[in-house]
Amino acid sequence: MEQFEGSDFYNLDDLLTEEQRLIRDTVREFVDDQVVPCIEDCFMTDRFPLQIIPTLGELGLLGANLNGYDCAGLDNISYGLIMQELERGDSGVRSFVSVQGGLVMYPIHRYGSDEQKDKFLPQLASGKMIGCFGLTEPDHGSDPSGMITHAVEDGDEYVLNGNKMWITNGCISDVAVVWAKLDDRIRGFLVEKGSPGFTTTKQEKKFSLRASTTSELHFQDCRIPKANLLPGADGLAGPLTCLTQARYGIAWGVVGSAMACFDAAKKYSLSRIQFDRPIGGFQLVQAKLAEMLSEITKAQLLCLRLAQLKDSGKMTAQQVSLSKRNNVYWALEIARSARDLLGANGVTHEYPVGRHMLNLESVKTYEGTHDIHTLILGHEITGIPAYK
Amino acid sequence: MKIAVCMKRVPDTATRLTFAPDGQSIDTSEVQWVISPYDEFAIEEALRIRERHGEGSVTVITVGTESSTKELRQALGMGVDDAVLASSEEPLDPIQTARALASILESRADDVVLFGRQAVDSQGAQVGALVARLLDRPFVNDIAAISIEGDQVRIEREVEGGREVIEGPLPIVVGADKSLNDPRYPKLKEIMKAKKKPIEIVTPETGAPALETIALTPPPPRPEGRIVGEGPDAVEELIRVLREEAKVI
Numbered sequence: 013m014e015q016f017e018g019s020d021f022y023n024l025d026d027l028l029t030e031e032q033r034l035i036r037d038t039v040r041e042f043v044d045d046q047v048v049p050c051i052e053d054c055f056m057t058d059r060f061p062l063q064i065i066p067t068l069g070e071l072g073l074l075g076a077n078l079n080g081y082d083c084a085g086l087d088n089i090s091y092g093l094i095m096q097e098l099e100r101g102d103s104g105v106r107s108f109v110s111v112q113g114g115l116v117m118y119p120i121h122r123y124g125s126d127e128q129k130d131k132f133l134p135q136l137a138s139g140k141m142i143g144c145f146g147l148t149e150p151d152h153g154s155d156p157s158g159m160i161t162h163a164v165e166d167g168d169e170y171v172l173n174g175n176k177m178w179i180t181n182g183c184i185s186d187v188a189v190v191w192a193k194l195d196d197r198i199r200g201f202l203v204e205k206g207s208p209g210f211t212t213t214k215q216e217k218k219f220s221l222r223a224s225t226t227s228e229l230h231f232q233d234c235r236i237p238k239a240n241l242l243p244g245a246d247g248l249a250g251p252l253t254c255l256t257q258a259r260y261g262i263a264w265g266v267v268g269s270a271m272a273c274f275d276a277a278k279k280y281s282l283s284r285i286q287f288d289r290p291i292g293g294f295q296l297v298q299a300k301l302a303e304m305l306s307e308i309t310k311a312q313l314l315c316l317r318l319a320q321l322k323d324s325g326k327m328t329a330q331q332v333s334l335s336k337r338n339n340v341y342w343a344l345e346i347a348r349s350a351r352d353l354l355g356a357n358g359v360t361h362e363y364p365v366g367r368h369m370l371n372l373e374s375v376k377t378y379e380g381t382h383d384i385h386t387l388i389l390g391h392e393i394t395g396i397p398a399y400k
Numbered sequence: 401m402k403i404a405v406c407m408k409r410v411p412d413t414a415t416r417l418t419f420a421p422d423g424q425s426i427d428t429s430e431v432q433w434v435i436s437p438y439d440e441f442a443i444e445e446a447l448r449i450r451e452r453h454g455e456g457s458v459t460v461i462t463v464g465t466e467s468s469t470k471e472l473r474q475a476l477g478m479g480v481d482d483a484v485l486a487s488s489e490e491p492l493d494p495i496q497t498a499r500a501l502a503s504i505l506e507s508r509a510d511d512v513v514l515f516g517r518q519a520v521d522s523q524g525a526q527v528g529a530l531v532a533r534l535l536d537r538p539f540v541n542d543i544a545a546i547s548i549e550g551d552q553v554r555i556e557r558e559v560e561g562g563r564e565v566i567e568g569p570l571p572i573v574v575g576a577d578k579s580l581n582d583p584r585y586p587k588l589k590e591i592m593k594a595k596k597k598p599i600e601i602v603t604p605e606t607g608a609p610a611l612e613t614i615a616l617t618p619p620p621p622r623p624e625g626r627i628v629g630e631g632p633d634a635v636e637e638l639i640r641v642l643r644e645e646a647k648v649i
Binding site for chain 1: 473474587588594595
């Protein structure tokens with residue numbers, strides 16, 4: 013396949029520092045070398061490319077925007093660019109890194125005790141440990157406050173009961189950040205692999221994010237030491253703050269999927285000859301390409317501004333909702349449009365477009381569905397919550 | 401162990417090149433630059449030599465415009481200690497480039513100076529040899545392995561049908577071949593640290609050019625193909641044409 017070319021119609025590279033461009037180019041090269049060659053097979057055979065994890069750690073891609081504990085301590089534009097480049101490879105790879113950094117390392121970094129930070133963060137940063145985030149339950153997705161999983165104190169231990177579902181990295185994790193009710197308050201618990209009463213099941217038959225491990229977590233009188241409670245998180249705000257981090261990464265990440273689809277569609281339109289001319293010469297095809305480039309450029313601008321707000325500490329969860337909602341919606345539309353433009357070739361894995369299109373159905377749904385983000389914005393605009 | 405690596409930035413092979421209106425150069429305004437791939441092998445080997453010896457320093461040197469600092473930072477991100485930019489806004493020919501590099505290298509007393517075997521844009525494969533001559537040091541190009549014991553260096557080269565082994569005293573100038581190693585990615589933390597590493601900018605003496613580029617032209621468009629027939633009946637004619645006209649079988 014031809015080498016990927018990113019889109020930069022508004023010369024946004026001029027707004028990046030030398031270091032940011034270097035970080036972006038390094039991750040792009042890593043994805044070309046180590047993700048692109050294997051990802052189609054991973055998708056077809058329903059497995060995560062475990063072999064890339066040590067390099068993810070070595071490069072510093074895990075928890076890259078956290079400080080200390082062997083993390084790279086990058087600004088949020090650099091972090092966003094990493095997500096973009098990884099998701100250009102595959103949403104499953106970006107999901108792995110998002111979960112590890114935004115949903116496992118972040119809560120330990122923010123809400124954990126010093127002992128928890130020392131024990132887990134350097135291991136998670138190097139990829140020697142893998143983590144997952146257990147919030148969603150079989151019967152509680154958009155409404156996490158209704159969760160059934162709960163913990164009770166018993167001597168020096170907590171005893172957990174309940175089930176979590178749709179958990180990225182679940183089966184391959186060494187530690188799970190599990191949200192459960194303790195005395196009716198939502199609290200975070202670190203459940204290590206091998207804890208008595210803790211088991212996982214791989215979720216099969218997905219047509220999306222097949223290069224990512226999705227699991228159920230089961231807690232049946234699961235016993236963990238009391239020291240594994242995250243002391244700093246109390247209430248639903250704990251997990252929701254983590255989700256804001258991950259959603260931020262998604263807003264950037266899907267720009268990568270969209271760029272991959274646009275790149276494939278553009279090249280195809282110039283090489284595919286029908287009626288004695290490249291199909292890129294037809295108005296209907298040009299209209300599709302123009303729409304794709306417009307929406308990619310707008311999404312890039314949203315991301316850059318959101319990063320500035322995040323770096324200055326002014327970013328709100330609602331602003332993240334707007335970017336996540338908009339960018340994922342348009343990335344999926346771009347993928348569908350690119351699929352269409354590729355004709356019959358678009359339904360094969362000869363091109364990355366179909367895989368991105370299928371992946372984005374999950375991305376549109378997880379970390380707050382499109383519709384839930386609509387309601388978050390509706391709440392913000394009117395002051396009236398529609399989901400309560 | 402004191403090591404210098406001379407590198408050149410070149411247009412990324414994915415970049416579509418267009419000619420400048422003067423017909424003698426490339427329009428660089430839209431070009432994406434990268435470290436010339438053979439130079440990456442040189443940088444990687446320099447880092448490995450330093451790591452094997454447990455001490456020493458690696459300096460990366462380039463001749464070019466001020467915007468070459470991005471590629472220098474990439475080398476610093478890979479773990480190079482410091483960098484020198486021999487600043488020149490004008491394009492230089494090989495002997496001018498070699499003079500610029502030699503003027504920096506002659507006072508440094510490096511044990512090893514590494515180049516890539518050739519830059520992948522101009523493909524001249526001249527500068528390493530020219531610099532070695534100007535410094536009056538031995539030069540070995542296309543090296544596939546290098547090891548250093550005391551002040552002795554042992555080098556292996558891929559040659560027709562086998563390997564050539566060369567030994568001699570330091571200091572030495574070498575050109576890296578691609579079989580030498582597998583270059584590392586710069587680590588993100590090192591890229592951030594590289595911001596604080598020094599890049600010394602010097603204005604070198606380059607002297608007069610020895611060569612002048614008269615014209616750059618794109619390759620002629622490929623002539624249209626010829627269809628000799630269709631189906632199994634065409635095979636005989638196709639073989640005849642390939643054998644007698646194209647002379648490829």
